[in-house]
Amino acid sequence: MPHNLGIRVASSRLASTFDESCSWGSTPDGGMNRLSLNNDDKRVREWLIEQCKQLGCSVKVDQMGNIFAIRPGKNNSIPPIGMGSHLDTQPAGGKYDGIVGVLSALEVLRTLHDNQVETYAPVALIDWTNEEGARFPPAMLSSGVWGGAFTLEHGHSRSDASGNTVKSELERIGFLGDVPCSYEANPLSAHFEIHIEQGPALEAENLRIGVVTGVQAMNWYNIVLRGREQHCGTTPMNMRADTLLCAAKMIQSINQQSLALPGARASVAVINSSPQSINTLSGRVQFNIGARASSDALLATLDVNLEKACKEVVEDSVRLDESIMGKSGEGGVKMEVWEKIWECPKTVFDERAVSMVRESAREVEGGRFKDMVSGAGHDSVYTARKVPTAMIFIRCKAGISHNPAEFSKQEDIDAGANVLLGALLRYDDYLKEKTAA
Amino acid sequence: MPHNLGIRVASSRLASTFDESCSWGSTPDGGMNRLSLNNDDKRVREWLIEQCKQLGCSVKVDQMGNIFAIRPGKNNSIPPIGMGSHLDTQPAGGKYDGIVGVLSALEVLRTLHDNQVETYAPVALIDWTNEEGARFPPAMLSSGVWGGAFTLEHGHSRSDASGNTVKSELERIGFLGDVPCSYEANPLSAHFEIHIEQGPALEAENLRIGVVTGVQAMNWYNIVLRGREQHCGTTPMNMRADTLLCAAKMIQSINQQSLALPGARASVAVINSSPQSINTLSGRVQFNIGARASSDALLATLDVNLEKACKEVVEDSVRLDESIMGKSGEGGVKMEVWEKIWECPKTVFDERAVSMVRESAREVEGGRFKDMVSGAGHDSVYTARKVPTAMIFIRCKAGISHNPAEFSKQEDIDAGANVLLGALLRYDDYLKEKTAA
Known part of the structure; x- marks a missing residue:
């Protein structure tokens, strides 16, 4: 046999x-x-x-x-x-x-x-x-x-x-x-x-x-956002550089970007905010994105779309902040790190x-x-x-x-x-x- | 004097x-x-x-x-x-x-x-x-x-x-x-x-x-969401019970609810997700809301609106999940805890x-x-x-x-x-x- x-x-x-x-x-x-x-x-x-x-x-x-x-x-x-x-x-x-x-x-x-x-x-x-x-x-x-x-x-x-x-x-x-x-x-x-x-x-x-x-094909990303630590009770809603709110908008946008590309998947499973205080807006939020696609070309498109979508969220924040706060606000929430930590074709x-x-x-x-x-x-x-x-x-x-x-x-x-x-x-x-x- | x-x-x-x-x-x-x-x-x-x-x-x-x-x-x-x-x-x-x-x-x-x-x-x-x-x-x-x-x-x-x-x-x-x-x-x-x-x-x-x-007037809340821990690479986008995505939607909605009520402020500054693994959708997310208003009546309205808005997010998740997954999905992301941990008129x-x-x-x-x-x-x-x-x-x-x-x-x-x-x-x-x- x-x-x-x-x-x-x-x-x-x-x-x-x-x-x-x-x-x-x-x-x-x-x-x-x-x-x-x-x-x-x-x-x-x-x-x-x-x-x-x-x-x-x-x-x-x-x-x-x-x-x-x-x-x-x-x-x-x-x-x-x-x-x-x-x-x-x-x-x-x-x-x-x-x-x-x-x-x-x-x-x-x-x-x-x-x-x-x-x-x-x-x-x-x-x-x-x-x-x-x-x-x-x-x-x-x-x-x-x-x-x-x-x-x-x-x-x-x-x-x-x-x-x-x-x-x-x-x-x-x-x-x-x-x-x-x-x-x-x-x-x-x-x-x-x-x-x-x-x-x-x-x-x-x-x-x-x-x-x-x-x-x-797969990419992993590390993102760090920096906004302002501000008192949640006293800071008017329109004077905030709310880092976690920006991160929340990005998480939704990442989801939408991947839904818009059949064959692509992207999600955020890890998030960390600091300081951990109910009364202080977080000034630093770190999260990771895991992205996949059925082809290298599709992943490259997803890569471009994800970065663009997340940068739009911070650009909105910066625009809004400067219109209200001027320079004293130091420009809203900023993207301190956008890093591809792993790429696998x-x-x-x-x-x-x-x-x-x-x-x-x-x-x-x-x-x-x-x-x-x-x-x-x-x-x-x-x-x-x-x-x-x-x-x-x-x-x-x-x-x-x-x-x-x-x-x-x-x-x-x-x-x-x-x-x-x-x-x-x-x-x-x-x-x-x-x-x- | x-x-x-x-x-x-x-x-x-x-x-x-x-x-x-x-x-x-x-x-x-x-x-x-x-x-x-x-x-x-x-x-x-x-x-x-x-x-x-x-x-x-x-x-x-x-x-x-x-x-x-x-x-x-x-x-x-x-x-x-x-x-x-x-x-x-x-x-x-x-x-x-x-x-x-x-x-x-x-x-x-x-x-x-x-x-x-x-x-x-x-x-x-x-x-x-x-x-x-x-x-x-x-x-x-x-x-x-x-x-x-x-x-x-x-x-x-x-x-x-x-x-x-x-x-x-x-x-x-x-x-x-x-x-x-x-x-x-x-x-x-x-x-x-x-x-x-x-x-x-x-x-x-x-x-x-x-x-x-x-x-x-002030209220603090503690919220715990439970979804499914799922592989981020293999789970189709429409079969996920993505707990952090639901939390992100709630954070945005909380912001919108407070903007809609002049004199009210509400924000999320603390969030914790687990497990902390890039490759596994988080199955448990805890966060806190801090809410304030210029009167007890306004805070009571905000309280009702916040809970309603967050419950709508989980209801959407449950509806979507059951339509795709049937009973096997166990009903999408659920709100395990909605608790007012501090009230101060x-x-x-x-x-x-x-x-x-x-x-x-x-x-x-x-x-x-x-x-x-x-x-x-x-x-x-x-x-x-x-x-x-x-x-x-x-x-x-x-x-x-x-x-x-x-x-x-x-x-x-x-x-x-x-x-x-x-x-x-x-x-x-x-x-x-x-x-x-």
Whole structure:
């Protein structure tokens, strides 16, 4: 039988692996809070390494704390085929985002082990550090360093709200490895990733599996506004430089700009105002915009429109203020910072890798799957810059993600893991043929 | 000469007292950060007590940490005439708000001392605890307990953002006194207060002094919205329950509601969203509204309009969500909390006390003053519930307050202190005549 195709993952073992590993970071509402490099992340990493070692894998940890657990093949002179995702979560996240990818990869390794399958190439399970970017923005930080999108220094120096850096936290939890974090020094042959869809499309069409052909383009922005701290009781309404009111107008305008461009999405999820006093108008407001679009050209249009719309809000404020206050008002609310803190163009996955996912999905699901573009970024965006990459989406409930209510059925996870197994073995056959040729 | 009216405060001493006492809590930008009951507040309180003791005052500290420094009179069987304000500031406040009131009162005591004036009634300088409410909302907390607006338990249990209570912080800095905090147990005969205007009216008319006849009506609100935490990249724009977007719409609508009612003011200065993740729509947003109006009736109208406007925003969200998501969406963004956390009706000050301020202003300023209604709340709002109360406003630059740029000229402060001295002596004469009669 070609490709060892008769073998299947063990559903009940995969299910119990979720129960076991999600004990670190679970929250009473059924969700997860396992921010990157916290103590729960440390514990689940140690657990993961132990599981892989039991299967005879060797384990490497790189300078960004990325874990590579490698199961040897027949020809260990070629780089391993990677199966990666992440074990960190949002602060109020679910049990599936990222976790499905790593635990399915572990189940694939166990299935190969049980069936004594010797692959041609070595196979690597990868846990990428800080995919969420929730603790240390931006997202996909460590696959980004590996893929050359960020320097190691940039990766190490990212810090959380308390000022702890990635490097200091890696040291603290014992995961500052010495393997260089780069494709060139520590290569893969390919990268496959299962992930929950995080959207409603598969559920709407009653499908378990999506074959992901690429990822939409993304920008993140940081904005700081400065107005005047003024007494809320005594300052006439028309003499105010009300920073939070300007921010509120921008948030609405950002929403309208994205609604006006089909295929674009933009929103503000983080806002901070100071001083925090009911009786004093805020004089400084910081917020972030997350913007996405189905093409680089559309994102470029959205980029221009967002900046224009936000600048119009401050120009209105300045005009109004100067007409009433003259120079004494110092010109209303100003935009102190308009900064693009992250840019990620549209990703198109490798045609061969995608076709192997598609073939595997056809075998496992009998044709019941669809091709999709991912709305979210994933570690595969950065691996795709260096090696053939493809992704498998599985259905999730109501498209809900980054939320304790995030949920995927076990049968859908099983289907995804079996598609991953089939894609991996197909890619292994391809490498064998290519090397022989 | 009636009323000891020839005497005047010492300008240079009053000026140097500012320099001396503002060393605790001053910020590099020329402002102050002396949040109630912090270590700087402790030090300035200790300094104040020392200054008053040097003048022969006895000092009482009550259960809310209010300091009463009492200079004896001829007849110590009647309650002292109070001169009070506060030494705490906003987190990014100025050197004048509250501080002018306490330091002018100290200068009045020193002037009485220098001129060996024996008043008929005793005279009390009062430093009221936590007037700003910036660290422990609401404002005017401890004059409020003294005046019966709040219970002692309420006052003691207010907490800051770190969970420290007023009581524990009073204990920590050694200012949890044992004098009962109430008018009944520790009465005054009257209360006079100097304060900076915190508005632009006196400057606009080139006047130093305002005679304050009352304080506008005020409400504070706490609002909590609950939407859905959703992935910002994958969730279609029309399937979102975007909590921060709803809050932004409300902030704009609150602004519009207050603009629509001349004499009303409403604004949002505090907002907090969670989780703080660029990639996850916030599922919980908390904010506060501060609302004021020139009459109780107008504030009641504003109250109805604000609640209606904000409820319309959530109703729109619920309608939209249910039309797209059905029951699975759980109904869009909801208003979990709409709570009035502070209500303070319009205050009208005592006619006799106000007339004595007016007479004193006429003597000091030769008729160059105006009657005014205060836009801000002050400790005098709560003393007015129990004893004849009046206030003196002094001019400040550009109406700026709650800001490091807050500024009043020394000559304006001197004028205010002399008006206070004259009003105090007039009220003392009135008490003497009244007791004799």
